[in-house]
Amino acid sequence: MPLALIIVLLDVTLVYHAVKTGRVQPWAFIILMVPGVGGLAYILIELLPEFVGGPQARQARRRVAKRLDPEKQYRELSDQLAVSDSIANRAALADECMEIGLFEEAERHYDHxxxxxxxxxxxxxxxxxxxxFARNQPTDAIATLEDLQARWPGFQSAEGHLLYARALAEAGRTDEALEEFHAVVxxxxxxxxxxxxxxxxxxxxxxxEAKVVFAELLIQMKxxxxxxxxxxxxxxxxxxxxLSG
Incomplete structure (x- = not known):
């Protein structure tokens, strides 16, 4: 059997598998547009990790899949939310929106x-x-964080404290930002x-003072x-x- 025919049959089989397993986007296009190579990529990225297993293999597959189709997870989570509008589903979609840069939509979900x-x-x-903050709305971020602190005074978050300091700096409230940075470090x-x-x-x-802080950072990391x-x-x-500049 000619090699070209074998490649065609293999690619058709892989496209069928991609459709049946919900991987039609973007794999069907890749397999058909790059005969042989696209099919090989599908085998290595999608099929092989299923047989080999292991968390590292699965993580590598997710990273590559994310590059090939950045919005796949977003579409799946949007469908899940349409079926069941639960807090867990909406939070998962909001988190994914943050991952792919849909910050305005993410804010709407969290607010909801x-x-x-x-x-x-x-x-x-x-x-x-x-x-x-990701939407370049530092004043809004400050208001949200201050409301958070008022509603949940016992809540502690180093990440939130740093975000507050950064938002103050972006909003031009430099003296307050310096005080918060000094506290959070x-x-x-x-x-x-x-x-x-x-x-x-x-x-x-x-x-x-900046050089002293940079020097302390390097000592700490050493x-x-x-x-x-x-x-x-x-x-x-x-x-x-x-420090070297």
């Missing part, structure tokens, strides 16, 4: 949840503030808070485990460049 009888949770308010895990604090110090002309240094590589690099 917060208005429900069982949706009054501080984490949803924090997520709403994140969406507002004491307990924020990782290097981001210190790096952002030092960058703001430098921006307002307090260069000597003592940290290797995996943590790798996770904080972006902020370590910023500190190194700022």
């Amino acid at each position: 949840i917060l208005k429900l009888p069982m949706g009054g949770e501080p984490l949803y308010a924090l997520s709403k503030a994140k969406a507002q 004491v307990y924020f895990p990782g290097a981001e808070a210190r790096a952002r604090y030092a960058l703001l110090l430098k921006l307002v002309g307090r260069t000597a 003592r940290a485990p290797k995996y943590l240094r790798q996770a904080q590589a972006e902020w370590i690099s910023i500190a190194e460049k700022q």
Whole structure:
């Protein structure tokens, strides 16, 4: 049997499999438009991990699938919400909206949840503030975070505290932002808070203080485990460049 015919038969079989298993987008197009290569990619990314198993294989498959079709998960979660408008389904869709940059829609979902009888949770308010900040609406994010603190005074979040400091800075409330950064660096895990604090110090002309904070960041990271240094590589690099510049 000619090789070309074998490839055609294999591709047709793989397209049929993709349709039956709900993977028609984008795989049917890829397989048909790139004969042989598209089918091989489908086997390696979709089929092989199912046989090999393991969390790392599944994670790798999800990453590649996300690149090929960034809105696949969004469509699936939208369909789930249409079938059952539960808090869990709406929150999952809102989280996915944040992942793919649909910040305005994400904010609407979180706001909807917060208005429900069982949706009054501080984490949803924090997520709403994140969406507002991502939409370049720092004043709205500040208001949401301050309302969160008033409604749930016992709620503590280093991530939320850092977001509040960043929103204050973006809103031009620099002195207040510096105070919040100074407070959050004491307990924020990782290097981001210190790096952002030092960058703001430098921006307002307090260069000597900024260098001290950058130096403290590098000392802290030097003592940290290797995996943590790798996770904080972006902020370590910023500190190194700022001190060497």
